[in-house]
Amino acid sequence: MRGETGWRGAFIVGIFCLIASGAAQARTLLVGPGRLLHLPSGAAAIAAPGDRIEIDPGVYEDCAVWRADHLTITGAGPGVVIENRICQGKAIFVTEGTAITIAHLTLRHARAPEHNGAGIRAEGGDLTLRAVRFLDNEDGILAAAAPRATIRVEDSVFEGNGVCAPVCAHGIYVNDLAKLSVIRSRFFETHDGHHVKSRARVTELIGNTLTDGPRGTSSYLVDLPNGGALLMQDNTLEKGPKTENAGTAIAIGEEGVTHPDGTITVTGNHFTNDGPTETVFVRNLSPIPARLRGNVFIGRVIPLIGPGESE
8 A cells, every 4th residue: 555655646746747847838928129039920939838928019010820828918018019911811810729818919900812801810719808909900800610619808999890892801700609708898980890790609798888980880789690698788889870780789690590598688788879760779580588678778779679578
């Protein structure tokens, strides 16, 4: 027994040392004009799992593909702007790793030959964004199908994104995910496409502002084309006079319901229709009854069409 205990103890110590050794290898990579790494793409080329990348303030005409897992990519101060170039014909940042966090950056002017150039093309696993600004891109975020992945967006800005030429790009467009959460973020003057289009099984929109303004030409404010569970709580929403789709603000299931489970709860939102046409706030084409509670409507608004109830 003593020998077995000693073997087990040595095994545990060995595993601990291996983990500690892996953790010790995580680095902070500094990016900036006066650094060894002048561009974000240089850091992406050598980043290893667990690394932290800090980018000095400045404007970088660059793009990067982030392949390692458990990365943190952040601005080292205000005014970090990455613009005008895309990698792989896709995006300013392409994320192929999982458990990546991106924070305190501005991504702008992404253009692609297929007119879906994104600030971020998410092609890996879980992704978290904090205080990221997406300005004048074709897509703000475009996410490939990853049925086990979660994307969480906090305190971010999406302004002037979107295009239909002829296929549409959007503020956020995610394909089949486990969950999309957007918290305390602002969408403004989206062009042609939707502010948020989600094919995720669960979509959460909490405390956001989604407004067209006087010049925005968005279609839907929120689109769940394949259904799925939805929580919309404490958002401020507005349909502008130049919207491309005056009839509906929130659409659920209009492309065929592949996620028929969960609940649809829309509560505590403030919706203004600034156009002359009567607008349906929630058009529910899914079999899940929508529960609307405590929402405030200004202008010509029909609260709900489809299964469910509005109070």
